[in-house]
Amino acid sequence: MTLRTNAEDLVVMAVTAFVSAPTLPRPPYRPDVEGMSQVPIGMAGVVYNVRVGDPAFGWAGDHVEPGVSVSHPDPAVDHALHYLTCVGNEARVVTGLAAGARGVVVGEHARLLVDFPPEVLERLCIGDEILIRTHGRGLRLLDFPGIQVKKASPLLLERWGLRVSAAGRLQVPVVAILPPTILGSGAELTPEFVDQDLMTGDRAALAEWGADRLRLGDLVAVQDADHRYGRGYRPGSVTIGLIMHGDSPVGGHGPGCQDLLVCAHGEIEPVLDPKANIAHILGLR
Amino acid sequence: MLATNAAQLVKISVMGEVANPAMPGLPASPYLVGAEGEPLLLPMFGGLVYNVRMGDRALGWAAELVQPGVSIKHPEAGANMALRAYACLGNRVVVMTGAAAGALGTVVGKSGRFAEHVICHFPAEDVEKMAPGDKVQVQAYGLGLCLLDCPEVTVRNCSPELLAALDLRLGADGRLEVPVKGIVPSVLAGAGAGFGSESSVISIQVPSPEALHEAGLADLRFGDLVAIADWDSRFSHGYLRGSIVVGAVCQGGSYRRGYGPGLVVLLSSKTGAIRPQVHPEKANLTDLLALP
Numbered sequence: 190m191t192l193r194t195n196a197e198d199l200v201v202m203a204v205t206a207f208v209s210a211p212t213l214p215r216p217p218y219r220p221d222v223e224g225m226s227q228v229p230i231g232m233a234g235v236v237y238n239v240r241v242g243d244p245a246f247g248w249a250g251d252h253v254e255p256g257v258s259v260s261h262p263d264p265a266v267d268h269a270l271h272y273l274t275c276v277g278n279e280a281r282v283v284t285g286l287a288a289g290a291r292g293v294v295v296g297e298h299a300r301l302l303v304d305f306p307p308e309v310l311e312r313l314c315i316g317d318e319i320l321i322r323t324h325g326r327g328l329r330l331l332d333f334p335g336i337q338v339k340k341a342s343p344l345l346l347e348r349w350g351l352r353v354s355a356a357g358r359l360q361v362p363v364v365a366i367l368p369p370t371i372l373g374s375g376a377e378l379t380p381e382f383v384d385q386d387l388m389t390g391d392r393a394a395l396a397e398w399g400a401d402r403l404r405l406g407d408l409v410a411v412q413d414a415d416h417r418y419g420r421g422y423r424p425g426s427v428t429i430g431l432i433m434h435g436d437s438p439v440g441g442h443g444p445g446c447q448d449l450l451v452c453a454h455g456e457i458e459p460v461l462d463p464k465a466n467i468a469h470i471l472g473l474r
Numbered sequence: 475m476l477a478t479n480a481a482q483l484v485k486i487s488v489m490g491e492v493a494n495p496a497m498p499g500l501p502a503s504p505y506l507v508g509a510e511g512e513p514l515l516l517p518m519f520g521g522l523v524y525n526v527r528m529g530d531r532a533l534g535w536a537a538e539l540v541q542p543g544v545s546i547k548h549p550e551a552g553a554n555m556a557l558r559a560y561a562c563l564g565n566r567v568v569v570m571t572g573a574a575a576g577a578l579g580t581v582v583g584k585s586g587r588f589a590e591h592v593i594c595h596f597p598a599e600d601v602e603k604m605a606p607g608d609k610v611q612v613q614a615y616g617l618g619l620c621l622l623d624c625p626e627v628t629v630r631n632c633s634p635e636l637l638a639a640l641d642l643r644l645g646a647d648g649r650l651e652v653p654v655k656g657i658v659p660s661v662l663a664g665a666g667a668g669f670g671s672e673s674s675v676i677s678i679q680v681p682s683p684e685a686l687h688e689a690g691l692a693d694l695r696f697g698d699l700v701a702i703a704d705w706d707s708r709f710s711h712g713y714l715r716g717s718i719v720v721g722a723v724c725q726g727g728s729y730r731r732g733y734g735p736g737l738v739v740l741l742s743s744k745t746g747a748i749r750p751q752v753h754p755e756k757a758n759l760t761d762l763l764a765l766p
Binding site: 220221222223224368369370371372373374375376377379386388390391393394413415416417418419420421422423424439440441442 | 507508509510511586587588660661662664665666667668669670677679681704706708709710711712713714715730731732733
């Protein structure tokens with residue numbers, strides 16, 4: 190059975206962004222889970238040596254954003270960037286030495302995260318203009334009215350390997366199936382805006398759940414998490430998310446999980462597949 | 475009486491103004507989105523609340539995260555952060571301007587991200603005289619408080635006066651015995667995770683009435699002491715098996731997913747050095763602080 194969508198009704202629209210600059214408060218310290226001071230590194234700017242497909246754990250950083258983080262200084266445009274951009278959308282460098290280079294959106298944190306080939310990173314400057322062809326807002330699965338598509342592009346849905354089970358549930362390939370106790374910072378936000386962190390203060394629990402080897406770009410399921418209109422606990426719900434930023438030493442924080450497919454009544458059946466990573470699915474590396 | 479370092483603590487002024495409620499501006503969509511996607515248009519956390527007071531029920535109000543009594547905020551972000559971090563439950567507050575000038579109250583709570591208030595209790599007749607914008611000064615006292623015989627227990631948001639009123643004891647096993655109304659599992663801890671416990675509450679989610687009933691919190695009230703198991707709030711709120719937290723309820727229920735009554739943390743132990751004891755009759759700040 191093919192998966193029917195309303196993709197042909199969707200509008201493709203350009204939104205401008207700029208390569209962001211890392212910022213720090215003064216003094217620059219942030220307490221970790223044991224209260225020890227850390228200087229966070231890894232958010233915003235161009236991260237040269239961490240790319241989608243790499244481990245989410247083990248970096249000497251905080252919320253490491255792989256590749257290029259882009260944003261817009263006008264809050265209204267920046268919100269459009271957040272609410273319209275979907276994972277798998279195409280990005281194009283408009284200005285600077287890398288003008289014309291093409292990349293792919295690989296997540297949404299406080300900024301949008303764009304993957305470019307390594308040789309493009311060498312030519313990108315903070316402030317360079319990036320155009321994103323936003324495509325996916327409004328996307329629906331016509332045979333699954335109980336499943337909401339959050340920020341998955343039509344391209345990602347097409348290549349993900351989604352299937353319909355004999356029982357009529359949507360089978361979604363993921364690398365891990367996690368319990369709702371793991372969800373932390375981000376519960377205060379709507380599922381239309383950035384991510385919710387997996388809490389990594391309990392390293393032994395992470396290992397038991399198989400969450401300690403997650404990679405950037407991995408697709409995961411969280412059970413009993415209802416992320417249709419908020420982010421909270423509701424037995425029977427399922428949330429499928431994308432691991433888009435790295436681990437954090439701060440309590441209640443950890444790798445980011447961005448909502449892509451959500452349901453409240455078990456319409457989604459996560460299926461374990463070690464290749465369920467967008468770097469592989471979207472052919473990025 | 476447990477030994478503390480109270481003699482070393484600095485008592486310092488921080489000031490807020492009685493807050494007005496705030497709603498989104500044009501294009502005038504005032505709705506929040508409820509747990510099932512329904513539009514919600516209800517009073518939200520803010521200023522002067524006349525008919526919801528400490529000791530009242532926390533759930534069932536036609537309001538979103540209602541804060542009992544008087545919520546205050548400083549208009550400048552840095553000063554407001556100091557207000558939120560320095561103010562401790564049980565601190566004396568004094569109305570400095572307006573028709574209620576001179577009225578005395580007590581700090582009873584805080585809010586979280588997006589509201590960023592300190593919540594104060596005043597006698598009902600003083601609340602009648604107050605107005606948004608009135609300056610309310612907190613005699614902040616308690617930041618840095620330590621239990622000298624319980625190094626495994628971190629004190630947060632708690633004045634020496636409240637600590638004394640709690641009349642805590644060490645059990646035979648050396649664990650600190652703390653009266654609570656009930657104990658909730660960490661899966662119910664929601665919004666507030668990842669934020670600093672010195673200034674932000676943690677929401678207790680209520681996915682179903684049964685969930686609170688199982689935790690012994692079916693008739694949850696403002697001021698109730700509640701424990702969260704497997705939860706670490708020494709610095710920022712987060713999951714950790716074997717840890718335990720005790721806090722006081724200072725925000726009402728929510729119709730949104732991920733939110734619920736807000737708990738301001740008072741005591742936190744990574745190693746389980748707190749033993750919550752279910753004694754509902756001894757576990758409400760309204761009685762412990764003899765709030766008028």
